[in-house]
Amino acid sequence: MTPRHLPFFVYGTLLPGERNHPLLAGRTLSWTPAELPGALLFHGSGRPYPYPYAVPDPDGAAAVRGQVAAVADDVYDEVLADLDKLEDYTPGGTGNHYERVRVQVRAADGAATDAWTYFAADRIARELRVSGVRVRDDDWLRRTGP
Incomplete structure (x- = not known):
């Protein structure tokens, strides 16, 4: 994996067993x-x-649970384009639904890894902080409701 080919931290519908996982499967x-x-x-x-x-958590105390998916170099550019499309992200776009951000995630063994993830665009994040439905334990697989 080249340095520019960061893995992806996924926390929602791309997780194994979820509806968009087939986009990463295989x-x-x-x-x-x-x-x-x-x-x-x-x-x-x-x-x-x-x-x-x-x-982002303004207090910095919470942590979203998910998984890091490492993608093979030979399909990386295709996967990146597919994920950007799914997440309605265009580099530098002003109407993005999500923003792709380089983050540092922590594995269960405590090891830190740089990865790409998709945060809600600022306008959506502001609304969610005021009136959004928080996912229990910040873990999509433990959610209740819709």
Whole structure:
């Protein structure tokens, strides 16, 4: 894996068993349970896009649980383009739904890894902090409701 080919920290519908996982299935080298410190997880229920959204935690105390997916070099650019499309992200775009951000995640053994993840765009994050539905334990797989 080249330095520019960071793995992806996924926390919602891309996780194994979830509805968008087929986009990554068969295209990854490994999956590692991890958490993203300093982030909160919301469900966008009742909004135009009812998806999971990670947003920075102003207190820095919370951590979103998910997995790090390492993607093979030979399909990396294709996977990156597919994920950007799924997440409605265009580099430098002003109408993005999500923003792809380089973050540092922590594996269960405490090892830190740089990865890409998709945070809610600022305008969506502001709304979620005021009136969003927080996901229990910041863990999509433990969510209740929609």
